[in-house]
Amino acid sequence: MSSNPQQQQQQQQPSKLFYRIGEVSRLTGLEPYVLRYWETEFPQIRPDKGRSGQRLYKKKDLDVILQIKQLLYKDGYTIAGARKKLNGRDEESATETVIENAKKELREILEILK
Numbered sequence: 001m002s003s004n005p006q007q008q009q010q011q012q013q014p015s016k017l018f019y020r021i022g023e024v025s026r027l028t029g030l031e032p033y034v035l036r037y038w039e040t041e042f043p044q045i046r047p048d049k050g051r052s053g054q055r056l057y058k059k060k061d062l063d064v065i066l067q068i069k070q071l072l073y074k075d076g077y078t079i080a081g082a083r084k085k086l087n088g089r090d091e092e093s094a095t096e097t098v099i100e101n102a103k104k105e106l107r108e109i110l111e112i113l114k
Contacts, residue, residue: 018048018056028065035065041079042068044086 025032035055039045044064047055057065064086071082 016059018058019062021047021055021057024057024062024065027062028069030065030069038065038068042083042086 021032045061047057047061050056071077
């Protein structure tokens, strides 16, 4: 009954609206300078900045960071490869949605014709 390490990390994450860079660093096991660098390399990571100028990451940002960490450190992707993989995932999910909608419409047409 071994579970995915990313799922284990997500289960350990506290449920909050925003996380400061130190909290994200602790949760992900990454240094703050790595997180700041990844912000420049991956457009998917866009933390808001509070009044004090401190980065405020959302849960979505945290999930993307964990996914990037998996791609780079575990799967052996380069930064460019991980960026392409993340961008391709968005395109694939959009394509899958279009295909599923087309299938649904074809099933409805088939029912009408019966």
